[in-house]
Every structure is written in structure tokens, then in C-alpha cells.
Amino acid sequence: MSLDILTLAAPLENLLLWAFGYFLAIYLSFALLAWIIASLADRPICQRSVTLGQIRGELLRSLRSILLFGAGIAVPWAMVQVGLAGVDAGADVQKVVLDCALLVFWNDLHFYAVHRLLHAWLARAHAVHHKSVAATPFAAYSMSVSEAVLLGSVMPLAMLLREFAWQALLFLPIWSIFINTLSHSNCDLFPRVGQRSILGFIRHHQSHHTHYRGNYGFFFCHLDRIFGTERPFDRQETS
Secondary structure: OOHHHHOOOOOHHHHHHHHHHHHHHHHHHHHHHHHHHHHHHOOEOOOOOOOHHHHHHHHHHHHHHHHHHHHOOHHHHHHHHHOOOOEEOOOOHHHHHHHHHHHHHHHHHHHHHHHHHHHHHOHHHHOOHHHOOOOOHHHOOOOOHHHHHHHOOHHHHHHOOOOEEHHHHHHHHHHHHHHHHHHOOOEOOOOOOOOOOHHHHHHHHHHHHHHOOOOOOOOOOHHHHHHOOOOOOOHHHHO
């Protein structure tokens, strides 16, 4: 992998191909891993059956989102070209760790804001994602074009505020899809954790898919508590 690609200095056509391959690889890898883990654990939260048709639809819509995310790399590329943003190619370990942490927190804030917007103003577009009531890991990127564009803005917006290390920019989609596939696994991996544990993020998100309203957060469920949108896990879901 050349430094030109990592710092968004490569020709756009090369960057587009690389970005599409990168998003596809991490989606398939983590979705399959989460599916295997959920199958082995065999602790579904929502008891609704999942059909092959549902999984097929999730895969096809996710592939469309991946194409959009890959094409979306043109935005930060253009920002770098015109000097609106930059990529730190020589960051030390401390800065890489700090940048990764900042992007993790920013990703949660951005997701919560976009998710509330989708439910309040773009419900028809978001309904595509909610076709998966009992979610599967393949539903992580299963969304409408509008939703994919909104969620895809997370990195360009962050780059307007700070020159991040390339390692952190590479880490963000890995972190995002890792948590996303697990939170859509419908598997109670941590059955002993309580409502307020950070490890309750899977039950937190499956509750959102089951009931549609409440629990809009991504990984840090505390945002729902702060903004008054937390939904308790009910016995039917966690049994």
C-alpha cells in the first residue's frame, strides 16, 4: 500500500478502486466473523425468524452502500487537493492513539445526530434499514442511498477540523464496521451486563430494531441517556 494512497495524494481513479476494495474487504470479513460468533453463541435477542431473502436483500443493499462509500473518497481527496484538509504522514504513536480516540468519539456523536435526523425527517429513507427487524451482521451497511451519503460524511467533516494521522483515518472504518456488525448480530454476547454497561451495545441496538424508537446511539449508549432517548431492554428481547 503506497503512502500516496494513505495520504490521499494518489490519482483519484487509483484511490477509488482501493477504497472500494477496502470497504468491501472489511465489511465481508467482519460480517462473516460476527455471523459465525452469533451462530456459535446461539443466544438470539429477538426471536423473530430470519429468512434467506432478508439476508440476500441486506447483502445487495450493503454492496450498494460500499460502492457509494468508495466513490465518497473523492470528497476528502478533493479537500486535500484544494487545501481544505490534510493528512499527517509522520505522526508519532501518541498522536495516532489520540487521533483514533477522537475519531471513535466523533463517530458516535455523528451517528447519533444523523440517526435522530433520519427518524425525524427522513423516515422513508431510513425504513430501508429497518426492514431488518431481527438484525443480522449483513445489515450493517443495508441502507438507502440518502442514509449512506449522510453517514459517509463522518470522515470529511472530521477532516475539516483536524489534520489526522493516516493510521487513524484507516482505523475509523475498521472500528465502525466491527462495532456495526456486532451490534446487528442479534446475539446476547454479554448476557450478564446491565442496562448501563458499555458492553450492552448489542442489546441496545437490537432493541432499536425491534421497537423502532429510542436507543439511537452507536457504541456509547450514554448519549441516549444524556438526550433522554434511552429505551430499557425488556424481558422478551433478552430472554
